[in-house]
Amino acid sequence: MVKFTVGIDLGGTNIKAVLVDQNNEVKGYLKRAVQAELGPREVTRQMMGMVYTLLGENKLVPADLRGLGLGVPGLVDRREEKAVFLPNLPGWHHIPLGQWIREELDVPLLLDNDVRMAAWGEKLLGAGRGWDDMVCITVGTGIGAGIFLQGKMFRGHGESAGEIGHMTVEKDGLLCTCGNQGCLEMYASGRAIARKARELVKQKGFNLILELVEGDEARITAATVARAAELGDSKAQGIIEEAARYLGIGLANLANILNPRRIVIGGGVAGMGERLLGPVREVVQARAMPVNRDVEIVAAQLGELAGALGAALVARCRLADGKEKLKEI
């Protein structure tokens, strides 16, 4: 009996792949730096190599796989199985991923956007389990959301709903790559936190941060800022709090527009935990309408595995013969 599925989470920096069994147990996990500079074809081969490694390590063959789920960081054409545009990976325009993958591995494929795959992961196995009106936000390099309404994922008429990172939070603010000014992503993403730290380092000398990166400003990331904050650096703490307050504005807006019961916050930046979530909740309580303040804001539970796990689970459920098909999907 075919029991296993693989889920892959293709990111701008890393590829993560999991092998799960029919009980959603993780039988194997791999994380590799993506060889983005070699182009889409090579990255596809790299992903397939990871699938074969997972199979080999578990003494399995492709016929043991029920399906492959793949989340990619950008716009997807699910019907045509194409990666339409992945802004953080060079050369990924209208890539026929389905076709390329089938040339190397004969298993059913399910392709979707990475933020939605992570949202499915949290919905099925993590902090969103059992919640029907739920928004699962990924705060990483960028900011996006998977929206569940009455138990179903909501995608919008052209499948581009959930782009909450491009909500305007500063009318005359910083120019974003999307063309807008003052997008939430410019103030609350991992990239924004790192940029702010680099600015402060230049302006006032920001000794602890600089120590942590051995004087190399280019190496400052959101994780560096998080580390400095943990070590008690008040400037680093201030940067995180400011980002959290912007995120709170975005979430209060979401609460007023969608009236969700729960908002799950995942992604790399969410790893900062209560230092981030505390001020977020405070701002939502202050800014959302009284009737919309019952929204619970909680941390995601699957960590960096959310995307790959979500991909694996959705692939199994969608592609199964129907018996295991979850009604949510």
Added chain:
Amino acid sequence: MVKFTVGIDLGGTNIKAVLVDQNNEVKGYLKRAVQAELGPREVTRQMMGMVYTLLGENKLVPADLRGLGLGVPGLVDRREEKAVFLPNLPGWHHIPLGQWIREELDVPLLLDNDVRMAAWGEKLLGAGRGWDDMVCITVGTGIGAGIFLQGKMFRGHGESAGEIGHMTVEKDGLLCTCGNQGCLEMYASGRAIARKARELVKQKGFNLILELVEGDEARITAATVARAAELGDSKAQGIIEEAARYLGIGLANLANILNPRRIVIGGGVAGMGERLLGPVREVVQARAMPVNRDVEIVAAQLGELAGALGAALVARCRLADGKEKLKEI
């Protein structure tokens, strides 16, 4: 055969009531200033009086009515048939409207929020007809929205979705009655437009506006500003354009979050037509993500009748024996 339904739109200023037949033809229309100062009980009697007037004028009796739809400006408990809180009408806290109405008129009642009733009107008979992913916005004294997703009205887990007027558009902006700062409603509603005009009148002398209200600043409304703009007053035109630009920010946010195919703009302020819609569309094209710019922004078609018509239609569809039940409802 029972053919008629009545729809009532209770507002902070006026009550509008329509009698429609089974072909959605309007057989009678009344508009009366609401006697708000007399309290909820008297206002309820006033509404019932209007129903009896409509019946009498058409030589009908209550038994000719299939149902009564009623939209009220605020929070509603549909199950308990209560008006929970109507901010613009004094004394309306947990009013058992269903019970009070039944004491005076024996027909099935359907109660809902006024913005949602207007959205239903536009969806069934107006600019939203045939559109499944559609947001219908009312820009009047306040700003709210009825959201249709895949043909169904979306209400949120606690029925308070669609409060787009309380999206933050100026982080450190004006204090709103909801407790938040910088709400869209404070910059783009009829009340905001009138407030801005009163400020300018004080600051710089704003002759045409003052002439139109015969020197009485208290009488300045959004309609006064619209009239002055039509007559070529550049300050009035500037006020409307500024409001439109804020509305555009809110709508670009909505486009990014919900990816709707069409946004219908109704309510009193929408009567300004292209003077308002032009800059709104411009801002949405500049600020929404490229993939979300295909949203059509159009004027509502039912004018001030939208709420009452929507109420009548929804009441008939919901309360009918099933044969005429529209699948959207």
